[in-house]
Structures are given as C-alpha cells and as structure tokens.
Amino acid sequence: MSIIINLDVMMAKRKMSLNELSERINLTLSNISNLKTGKAKAIRFSTLDAICKALDCQPGDILEFRE
Structure with a gap:
C-alpha cells in the first residue's frame, strides 16, 4: 500500500x-x-482541511492511493 501526496x-x-x-x-x-x-507519516484532518481551503481543492486532489 502506498499513499502518494500530490501537494x-x-x-x-x-x-x-x-x-x-x-x-x-x-x-x-x-x-x-x-x-x-512524502516524508510525513501522517496528516491531521485539520491540516488537510486547511490545505484544501487554501488551495481550493478536494482531499483526493492531494492524496492518491497506488499499489
């Protein structure tokens, strides 16, 4: 399992x-x-919320799952 961060x-x-x-x-x-x-091991929902508001995007625009 691999989560890719497209920030x-x-x-x-x-x-x-x-x-x-x-x-x-x-x-x-x-x-x-x-x-x-991609060095972070976790992200708080409050941080993800703030990033999405600042960038006017959805969480799926930032986080991606790849096998």
Whole structure:
C-alpha cells in the first residue's frame, strides 16, 4: 500500500509557494516540506482541511492511493 501526496502538483497549479501556503494555513515550512516530499507519516484532518481551503481543492486532489 502506498499513499502518494500530490501537494507539490496542487501548489504548482495554484501558483502558490511553500512560504505562502505556510502563512495561509499557519504551519511551519518544515512540516509542509515533509508533506510535499512524502516524508510525513501522517496528516491531521485539520491540516488537510486547511490545505484544501487554501488551495481550493478536494482531499483526493492531494492524496492518491497506488499499489
């Protein structure tokens, strides 16, 4: 089982930088960077909610399942 995080793709589509997203959702750059690079082991629903609001997207746009 593998969950792929497409945060970088959505950020590029919305032309949003890591710094801008960090400021909008009040999360540290290192935490967002860990999500973006796939190093994170978990994500809180509140964080996912904030990211989706900031990027105007659905959770499925950010998270993808691949076998």
